[in-house]
Amino acid sequence: MLRLQKLTKTYRTGDKALNAVDLEIPKGQVLALIGPSGAGKSTLIRCVNRLVEPTSGKVHLGDGEEAVEITSMSSSRLRRARREMGMIFQEYALVERLTVMENVLSGRLGYVGFWRSFLRKYPQSDVDEAFRLLDRVGLLEMADKRADELSGGQRQRVGIARALIQNPKVLLVDEPTASLDPKTSRQIMRLICELCAERELAAIINIHDVALAQMFCQRIIGLQKGEIRFDGSPDDLGPDVLTTIYGEEDWKATIRPAEEAAA
Numbered sequence: 390m391l392r393l394q395k396l397t398k399t400y401r402t403g404d405k406a407l408n409a410v411d412l413e414i415p416k417g418q419v420l421a422l423i424g425p426s427g428a429g430k431s432t433l434i435r436c437v438n439r440l441v442e443p444t445s446g447k448v449h450l451g452d453g454e455e456a457v458e459i460t461s462m463s464s465s466r467l468r469r470a471r472r473e474m475g476m477i478f479q480e481y482a483l484v485e486r487l488t489v490m491e492n493v494l495s496g497r498l499g500y501v502g503f504w505r506s507f508l509r510k511y512p513q514s515d516v517d518e519a520f521r522l523l524d525r526v527g528l529l530e531m532a533d534k535r536a537d538e539l540s541g542g543q544r545q546r547v548g549i550a551r552a553l554i555q556n557p558k559v560l561l562v563d564e565p566t567a568s569l570d571p572k573t574s575r576q577i578m579r580l581i582c583e584l585c586a587e588r589e590l591a592a593i594i595n596i597h598d599v600a601l602a603q604m605f606c607q608r609i610i611g612l613q614k615g616e617i618r619f620d621g622s623p624d625d626l627g628p629d630v631l632t633t634i635y636g637e638e639d640w641k642a643t644i645r646p647a648e649e650a651a652a
């Protein structure tokens with residue numbers, strides 16, 4: 390569904406954030422991207438939809454004959470391709486003075502024409518779908534609330550609904566739980582993973598919390614200095630691997646104990 394080929398990013402400052410990353414993510418796979426601060430996780434996610442312009446390499450979206458290559462697209466084609474890549478942010482990126490419903494509907498801006506979006510007049514089918522999604526993420530009662538009246542967990546649920554109303558093929562998720570308490574973090578990760586399974590969405594989730602990544606994701610990629618140092622299942626992520634990715638440390642308290650993994 391998503392294939393990165395020798396994806397490289399060197400910032401103008403000379404920082405090489407990604408170094409020829411090859412990665413293939415099939416339909417329906419939820420992948421956690423872990424690694425120390427500065428490893429290039431955010432850069433990788435943002436190079437996929439060209440919020441950050443890659444220096445070289447390719448990004449193929451879709452399967453078989455339907456696949457498109459993102460890095461060589463003109464800006465108008467890129468705008469269309471971005472509809473297929475939903476993004477979820479750490480700080481939610483909601484419009485605070487708008488209602489929950491309006492924030493969710495803003496996910497349709499890539500589809501509706503200029504005047505409709507300017508006047509915020511969405512087709513009834515979009516409004517119906519927004520209600521369905523709000524129900525699915527547990528916020529139906531909150532549709533008319535302003536975004537600035539919500540808790541962090543509720544805001545992230547709005548962010549998730551807004552990404553899904555785009556009807557994406559892929560979700561790009563940048564530290565979705567970094568501002569949330571541990572219980573809400575689990576609820577949000579569970580919701581994202583359930584929705585990916587229901588819709589067969591591929592997802593890349595940039596996440597600092599290794600235990601949370603192990604708990605919810607089928608595959609883990611460990612990034613260090615812009616290169617992939619680990620690519621495997623959560624069960625293979627032992628202290629030795631974490632030392633390779635993050636450096637020497639006592640990892641026993643960080644990773645999921647084997648007996649809990651089996652439970």
Ligand SMILES: Nc1ncnc2c1ncn2[C@@H]1O[C@H](COP(=O)(O)OP(=O)(O)OP(=O)(O)O)[C@@H](O)[C@H]1O
Nearest residue numbers: 400401402404406425426427428429430431432433
């Ligand atoms: N806009 C920028 N201009 C110059 N260098 C940048 C820019 N953004 C990131 N970098 C550099 O690129 C490297 C990778 O940064 P990136 O933010 O992708 O890492 P990260 O793994 O997401 O880190 P964190 O977990 O702290 O968010 C770092 O060395 C960083 O300093």
